Amino acid sequence: MYVAVKGGDRAIENSQKLLDEERRGDPRVPELSLDQIREQMSLAVDRVMTEGSLYDPELAALAIKQARGDLVEAIFLLRAYRTTLPRFGVGEPIDTAKMAVRRRISATYKDLPGGQLLGASFDYTHRLLDFALAAGDERPVAEIAPEGVESGMQHVADILDHEGLIEREDPDDENQPVFDLTRESPRYPADRAARLQNLARGDEGWLLALGYSTQRGYGNNHPFAGEIRVGEVAVEFAPEELGFPIEIGEITVTECEMVNQFKGSAQVPPQFTRGYGLTFGHCERKAMGMALVDRALRARDFGEATEAPAQDEEFVMAHSDNVEASGFVQHLKLPHYVDFQAELVTVRALRRKAEAARAIADAAE
Amino acid sequence: MPTEHSSAATPEQSAERRARQRWMSILAKAEFSDLDTLWNNLPSKPTWTVVRLPEIGMVMARGRAGGTGQRFNLGEVAVTRCAVQLEFGAVGFGYVMGRNRRHAELAAAVDAMLQTPSRRDALERAIIAPLTLRLDEKRLNRSRKAAATKVEFFTMVRGS
Structure with missing residues (x-):
């Protein structure tokens, strides 16, 4: 029905606004920049580029931010963006x-x-939580060989x-x-x-x-x-x-x-x-x-x-x-009202048949 | 360095091509901020026409099974390209990984200028040499940090 569709529109719009707000989290906490994600969540960026099949650290950082850290969602976003770009050609195999x-x-x-x-x-790390890191990262310095x-x-x-x-x-x-x-x-x-x-x-x-x-x-x-x-x-x-x-x-x-x-x-x-x-x-x-x-x-x-x-x-x-x-697992969330109505009709019919069969069996005893 | 494809080139053409491959590589790998600063410091800049507007696209990166075998498609890299023509001369191309349009246009302009013999030496000194130095420094710095993590199994038994 048309009215129901209009109602859905508003709900979707409001859901997306709520999503934006929840992505941002507590506004008293500073917002993440793409540079911060790229530099400090670099392994997440690497995974998103690999499975998103597009090498672009800035875009992968944006995808991670937009997906609230859901990496599979971020991969989806990068794949979708990828389809909008022309391919100039194929590179030589990397050596x-x-x-x-x-x-x-x-x-x-x-x-x-x-x-x-x-x-x-x-x-070779001990996999112990580092509470010093929680208190604030003192600038670490790597050793440099001659x-x-x-x-x-x-x-x-x-x-x-x-x-x-x-x-x-x-x-x-x-x-x-x-x-x-x-x-x-x-x-x-x-x-x-x-x-x-x-x-x-x-x-x-x-x-x-x-x-x-x-x-x-x-x-x-x-x-x-x-x-x-x-x-x-x-x-x-x-x-x-x-x-x-x-x-x-x-x-x-x-x-x-x-x-x-x-x-x-x-x-x-x-x-x-x-x-x-x-x-x-x-x-x-x-x-x-x-x-x-x-x-x-x-x-x-x-x-x-x-x-x-x-x-x-x-x-x-x-x-x-x-x-x-x-996509295929999550499509199960989409309305299947008509499919489900059909299944309801079927299961009711099966139950009636089973009940009738039981009644005949009972009568025969 | 890149490998040569065509075999029908004179030694001069081959040398010219290698020189161009080298500077195009440096221009592409340079940090945009470094290129931009060096560009802004150039005393004289020619005017050019943009033959192909900066365009963002992709190049499919390939690998080889086992590093040396059967080719396969690994995934795409974002690339921006641009082509410019100097007022009285050469056409330059910029192919630069990433999505920075200005980087691609400057790379194309410098490529065109470097093809102009009268400008080449000055530009090499003003732009290509410093960019090469920065890239080498960056690479060496990364490499020295990696070298510090080398496992020395025999340190204990060494000695007279």
């Missing part, structure tokens, strides 16, 4: 071997060339590759297109490019849980964190009007290479196999989950049994996107 490394660890080699760089990490980190740090996988102990990751044919799920519908079986793009945008919680499931035995792949590195890489792009590639800026990325148990064949002696994770910003847990799931999804390529959920690519890929998942 993580040339990364300006700020953190680099390996669980497979103690003394790897270039060394273990802890960088800024929660790993020299920087050596450049062009070798990947751990290259060390194993010299001995032929690990499968090689060779470039694909540059003339072939690369699957893009923002332009094409998913096809199954999916190729690795489609899987990696899906996982790169995928929900961190989903990948964490699926990766964890593989460690607990659901598609066990015996992983070692071969290498995790975080740092800056250049983004190169060749504009048509120039005809040659130029660097258009730098992005921070996290890369994880998982080294997994062996596969061999009549032609190739047993080798370690690999799983790969890559994210925008510093999203280490996500990169590790992604690398575990990437390896699990390669089960078919290696002729392994595909019995566990993490090895089922359609199951994994079709449910990884938190914008889609959130």
Whole structure:
């Protein structure tokens, strides 16, 4: 009915005003600036950029502010904004071997060339709440070494590759297109490019849980964190009007290479196999989950049994996107009055039938 | 540094292209505030026509499986581009990550000016060299902080 629609309009408008007020919180407390979010909630910004699939720290900070810190909502906002922008083209693949490394660890080699760089990490903190921080952050000062980190740090996988102990990751044919799920519908079986793009945008919680499931035995792949590195890489792009590639800026990325148990064949002696994770910003847990799931999804390529959920690519890929998942779950809140009326009619009819059947049975006794 | 795509270039063209790749990279990576300050300090500035208004868009960033293998689409980066033409000369392009229109326009203007041989040396000194220095400093500072977190497993057993 028309009247009901008008009533809904006002309620929605007022709900949004209330939302704005609650977002702001107590007006006596200073308002958050985007700079504060970008600088002091930087890991939230990184997650929103990665899963929102758009590298822009200011926009991610705005999305976080607008979403009141609800990161999945912020990811939705960034994805929606993304659709309003034209795409100038596709960049050259980033070269993580040339990364300006700020953190680099390996669980497979103690003394790897270039060394273990802890960088800024929660790993060795005691996870005790810091009440000094609650009282106000005294300007912390990092230690500064006399020299920087050596450049062009070798990947751990290259060390194993010299001995032929690990499968090689060779470039694909540059003339072939690369699957893009923002332009094409998913096809199954999916190729690795489609899987990696899906996982790169995928929900961190989903990948964490699926990766964890593989460690607990659901598609066990015996992983070692071969290498995790975080740092800056250049983004190169060749504009048509120039005809040659130029660097258009730098992005921070996290890369994880998982080294997994062996596969061999009549032609190739047993080798370690690999799983790969890559994210925008510093999203280490996500990169590790992604690398575990990437390896699990390669089960078919290696002729392994595909019995566990993490090895089922359609199951994994079709449910990884938190914008889609959130949309479909939350649409249940929308009015389903007519559907529900139909169900009411059905359940009443079924009950009448059941009652009638019981009455006949009672009469027969 | 960027890799070369086309093979049919003379050594002069290749050198010219590498020079341009270098300054375009510096102009794109520079902090806008640094570029803006250096620009404002320039004694003489040419006039230009904006051939393409600053436009915000995206470039798809790609990775490779295992760092070296199959290409895949990682996600997009926000980019602003602009093209300008100097009154009597070169067309300059600005492609700059982020959404700062002025940054893209200044990058395009400096790119055009640097293509003008009579201006190049002065501009290199006034803009490109200081920006390069700032970027190198920033990178080295980050790198030295990371280096301070290097694990020294053998410190205990070293010695005579």
